[in-house]
Amino acid sequence: xxxxxxxxxxVSDVVRELLTDEFVPATELQPxxxxxxxxxxxxxxxxxxxxxxxxxxxxxxxxWLTLKGxxxxxxxxxxxxxLHREIGYEPFRRSIKLPYAVNVNEISAELHxxxxxxxxxxxxxxxxRTIDIK
Numbered sequence: 483x484x485x486x487x488x489x490x491x492x493v494s495d496v497v498r499e500l501l502t503d504e505f506v507p508a509t510e511l512q513p514x515x516x517x518x519x520x521x522x523x524x525x526x527x528x529x530x531x532x533x534x535x536x537x538x539x540x541x542x543x544x545x546w547l548t549l550k551g552x553x554x555x556x557x558x559x560x561x562x563x564x565l566h567r568e569i570g571y572e573p574f575r576r577s578i579k580l581p582y583a584v585n586v587n588e589i590s591a592e593l594h595x596x597x598x599x600x601x602x603x604x605x606x607x608x609x610x611r612t613i614d615i616k
Contacts, residue, residue, distance in 0.1 A: 545579060
């Protein structure tokens with residue numbers, strides 16, 4: 483005798499609770515990142531060794547910074563077979579929830595020696611200011 487147990491609803495409730503804005507499940511490679519800030523901007527630094535800048539896409543949408551791209555294999559033409567491979571040659575994606583609004587027109591990015599640096603200026607309305615009393 484078989485008994486059908488419907489776990490769909492309770493499991494979906496648990497999954498919905500886990501999938502908050504702060505949690506993004508890893509379905510692809512995720513590069514290591516550091517995130518720092520000062521009064522004017524946030525700086526995101528990502529390790530992307532062996533990735534060309536034309537293979538990286540950076541976007542900001544609905545309060546999320548997303549880095550995605552692909553590290554492509556560079557095998558010499560005369561290689562007949564790979565004996566051992568540990569380096570990941572597949573797509574990567576990393577999304578980071580931004581804690582405040584950014585000025586999307588002034589975002590800058592540079593790639594140097596496999597390190598991607600993205601500077602996200604804070605929107606003017608959230609920057610702290612000193613007010614002079616007259």
